Amino acid sequence: VRAHIQLGGPLVVVWDNxxxxxxxxxxxxxxxHDxxxxxxLPSYAPDLNPVEAVWSLVRRAMANTALDTPHDLDRKLRRELRRIQLRPHLTDGCLTAxxxxIDPPTPP
Structure with a gap:
């Protein structure tokens, strides 16, 4: 609901099962809610789920990283997700993969 309010338009959610x-x-x-x-998505279809590619990018960026505390892990994860968010070509690539x-809905 918050995303709909913030974006002010229709929302498409892709769910696994x-x-x-x-x-x-x-x-x-x-x-x-129109x-x-x-x-x-089908029951098991990681290749159809763009978030799997996002997590792959995060795992690659965090490889061989030693973190001292859960807080450090949280901070590193947030930093990597933000880095991806600020680079549209990465998110576009995750979808393209x-x-x-995604076709915009046709108005009634």
């Missing part, structure tokens, strides 16, 4: 994503309450919420579109295309 985690059991909490299949709950009746979420399906009802989706049906009640600004929300969900796309459900799936072979999927």
């Amino acid at each position: 985690l059991n909490t994503h299949l709950a009746a309450g979420l399906k009802k919420y989706e049906a009640d 600004w929300l579109t969900t796309v459900r 799936t072979g999927l295309a």
